[in-house]
Amino acid sequence: MTTLSPTSTTPRLTGPAGRPLKNHVSVSQTIRHSFTMAYRGLLKIRRTPEQLIDVTIQPIIFTLMFTYLFGGAIAGSVADYLPLIIPGILVQTVITGSVVTGTQLREDMDKGVFDRFKxxxxxRIAPLAGALLADTVRYAIATTLTLTMGFILGWRPGGGFGFVVLAGLLVIVCAWALSWIFAFFGVVARSASSVQGISFLVLFPLTFLSNAFVPTGTLPSWLKWFAEGNPVSHLVSGVRDLANTGAITGNLWLALLGAGVVVAIFAPLTVRAYMRKA
Amino acid sequence: MTTSSDWAVEAHGLVKVFGENRAVDGVDLSVRAGTVYGVLGPNGAGKSTTISMLATLLRPDAGSATIFGHDVVKEAQVVRQLIGVTAQFASVDEKLSATENLIIFSRLLGLSRRDARTKTTELLEEFGLTEAASRPLAKFSGGMRRRLDLAASLIAQPPLIFLDEPTTGLDPRTRSQMWDTIRRLVTEGSTVLLTTQYLEEADQLADRIAVIDTGRVVAEGTSEELKSSVGESSLQLRLASPTDVAPARDLIRSVLGVSAAVSPEAGRITAPMTDPDRITDLFVAFRERGIHLTEMSVQKPTLDEVFLTLTGHGVDADAAPADGAAAAHTSPKESVNA
Structure with a gap:
């Protein structure tokens, strides 16, 4: 314990844990801080498991619902629809799950604890990085559950286990990329509910105006144009190709390219907006 | 000679403007290392905003401040290594337990996994939170939350601790516990800068006090200096016989040279006490004239009176026309710096 007395010898000031004072944070420290913040995110999930409803119950219900609702009408039978719908539901569920990143970030930043972090x-970037990192666990849960549900319903992907895992990873990577968009809204919006509002406005056209649930063949031409250009469609096709046939196609690369573009645009925007507030 | 680290805080002309509102309007503060400094002011006076700027949470719009000689803007990261902040609203994670909160803050401060655990156990013990350690904070009382908040500020044993209204909303018992904790921190060598709305708290804890109102320091000094700046003590007498009132007043005028006030209840006299030395003469004169007293006391001005006089919100609230922020620099700054 250092004793500070104004009259006696000048105290030697050190930082926490006796480290010398430094005015910058090293890269390794930044990574450590981010992982600690991610650990905090996971602890919060454990404390409030109801937060996980969107990535646990939703994939189960949606998979059941859409499969039996659309199966006969769209593909003639449930069994024929499964190879189409499971990748679609997978992408839709996991991407929806990424919206939470933004709302939770907003809630967090409004709380007193954020002042302590500051x-x-x-x-400075650690709370944001930690949140984005912790959420990949949510995506992994949603992915595992949807794929398992598909398997239970009778889906036997032709690509085999390895390619299904690869497809799952592809979805998680792309959802993580998209979560930067919602993180951006989270940083700039005034309240958590407005984040949710804006995010779903972006999300619904992206996920539903795609080939996730229906083949694009019957769509009016303008919509078809949008649905086929939609990066989500490429992601869904990429996942279908990987899981059902074990093929790495152009769709996969287009999906990854789309993800890369999103990160390239939104990561700097988010970080800049975030640092201004942090 | 003073070296930079003799001063825990030095702030010059700090300004923070929110829209039209000059929340902090040119605050100067100097806090000597190893002391408790109280920033006293009503709600909305700019106390928290000042603390936020000193604690690197807000960037000052003008002015400068150093913590142990390190600039709060240019060396923010260094400053953060030297301070602990307990904000007005509990800055702990509501959804986590006390243990989890402290572990995470310890880890963020660079403690190893094992050290974080040891430190957490230590602090929980010290702040009487061991029993409640694994409960989520939602079930904590206000006092427990405050204690946890303070514990979290002490993990790194920072040489300077900011306490923003540490006892607001606490019951009297918890408040005195908090005061004991703050006193102990200082004996262990920390410097404490606390804000409060409670005059008694500043009086009890702080070595020096700055009275702040509408974003400006209106007075600064020890609590004694502040009290004497407002007025001298007064001598209060109760006479045995009401008929002695008139001769007693005459004596006070001739011996002390001041005019005494007679309170409505007959036989009570209050006289300003400018020179305590002359009081003996007065009492001797009373005895010679056969004036008997039933009660004698000396009333010092309370910080409440100081506060009201200085901020002008009190008894003689001045009805000066509010010419707004335009005349920002014409404020009368009463300095009682010895």
């Missing part, structure tokens, strides 16, 4: 000598 007063700590940690990397």
């Amino acid at each position: 007063s700590l000598p940690i990397a």
Whole structure:
């Protein structure tokens, strides 16, 4: 314990844990802080498991619902619809799950604890990075559950286990990329409910105006044009190709390219807006 | 000679403007290391905003501040290594338990997994939170939350601790516990800068006090200096016989040279006490004239009176025309700096 007395010897000031004072945070510290913040995110999930409803119950219900609702009408039978719908539901569920990143970030930033984070000598970016990191766990849960549901309903993907895992990873990567959009809304919006509002406005056209649930063949030409250009469609096709036939196609690369573009645009925007507030 | 680290806080002309509102309008503060400094002011006076700027949470719009000689803007990250902040609203994670909160803050401060655990146990013990350690904070009382908040600020044993209204909303017992904790921190060598709306709290804890109102420091000094700046003590007498009132007043005028006030209840006299030395003369004169007293007391001005006089919100609230922020620099700044 350092004793500070104004009259005696000048105290030697050190940072926490006796480290010398430094005015910058190193890369390794930044990574450590981000992982600690991600750990915090996971602890919060464990404390409030109801947060996971959108990535646990929803994939089960949606898979059941859409499969039996559309199966006969769209593909002639449930069994024929499964290879189409499971990748579609998978993409839709996981991407929907990424909206939560934004709302939770907003809620977090409004709370008192955020003031403490700001007063700590940690990397400014850590709370944001931690949130984005922790949410990949949510995507993994949603992915596993949807794929398992598909398997239970009788889906036997031709690509085999390895390619199904690869397809799952592809979805998680793309959802993570999209979560930057919602994180951006989370940083700039005034309230958590407005984040949710804006996010769903972006999300619904993206996920439903795609080939996730129906083949695009019957769509009016303008809609077809949108649905086929939609990066979500490429993602869905990429997942179908991987899981059902074990093929790595152009769709996969287009989906990854789309994800890359989103990150390239929204990561700097989000970080800049975030740092201004942090 | 003073070296930079003799001063825990030095702030010059801090300004923070929110839209039209000059929340902090040119605040100067100097806090000597190893002391408790109280920033006293009513709600909305700019106390929290000042703390936020000193704690690197807000960027000052003008002015400068250093913490142990380190600039709060240019060396923010260094400053953050030297301070602990307990904000007005509990800055802990509501959804997590006390243990989880402290572990996460410890880890963020660079403690190893094992050290974080040891430190957490230690602090929980110290703040009487061991029993409740694994409960989620939603079930914590206001006092427990405050204690946890303070514990979280002490993990890194920072040399300077900011406490923003540490006892607002606490019951008297919890408040005195908090006061004991703050006193202990200082004996352990920390510097404490606290804000409060409670005059008693500043009086009890702070070595020096700055009275702040509408974003400006209106007075600064020890609590004694502040009290004497407002007025001298007064001598209060109760006479045995009401008929002695008139001769007693004459004596006070001739011996002390001041005019005494007679309170409505007959036989009570209040006289300003400018020179305590002359009181003996007065009492001798009373005895010679056969004037008997039933009660004698000396009333010092309370900080309440100081506060009201200085901020002008009190007894003689001045009805000066509010010419707004335009005349920002014409404010009378009463300095009682010895």
